[in-house]
Amino acid sequence: HGKQWYQRRVHGQRTWEAVVSTQSTWGLDQGNFAWATEGQSRKTRIVAVIYNASNNELVRTNTLVKNCIIQIDATPFRQYYKMKYGVSLGKKGHDDEATTKLSRKAAKRQEADKKKAEGVLDGALKAQFDQGRLYACVSSRPGQCGRCDGYILEGDELDFYKKKISQRKKK
DSSP states (O other): OOEEOSSOEEEEEEOTTSOEEEEEESOOOEEEEEETTTTEEEEEEEEEEEEOSSOHHHHHTTEEOTTOEEEEEOHHHHHHHHHHHOOOOSOSSOOGGGSOOOOHHHHHHHHHHHHHHTTTSOHHHHHHHHHTEEEEEEOSOHHHHSOOEEEEOOHHHHHHHHHHHHHHHHO
16 A cells, blocks of 8 residues: 655565565655756655545545655755756745855856746746745655655646645535
């Protein structure tokens, strides 16, 4: 069945033809998540299970299964965006003083990227960066492979699941 997300333990397990495979029992607190529009993936911390289409009990017990919607820490993606575009996400005030000194060529490239980035980031995604947490979908099978990989929700898919989550909270 699924994986719950704290204190990781990995066991060797004998299989049918005496081949030893590893199986993780309990304990996924991090995973590798892809940001499709930026073409990047980062290892980040899993905060909580937010929505599961099949069973609300899996949300209550924080059980990770394929296609469940989870919240992840936004910090690694925020750091990437700051490094690439020079734009701080998630903070109300701008911290231009905190930027590191760049070579003239690197600063010029960052300015060009900054102009490209303006207006590109989805408003709903920006709001999540302000909270410091992003919605993501699990695409691997955590109970089978002992890993939790997935992708950040964006666009129509994000709107769909936000609507579903708000409907569940009203019940």
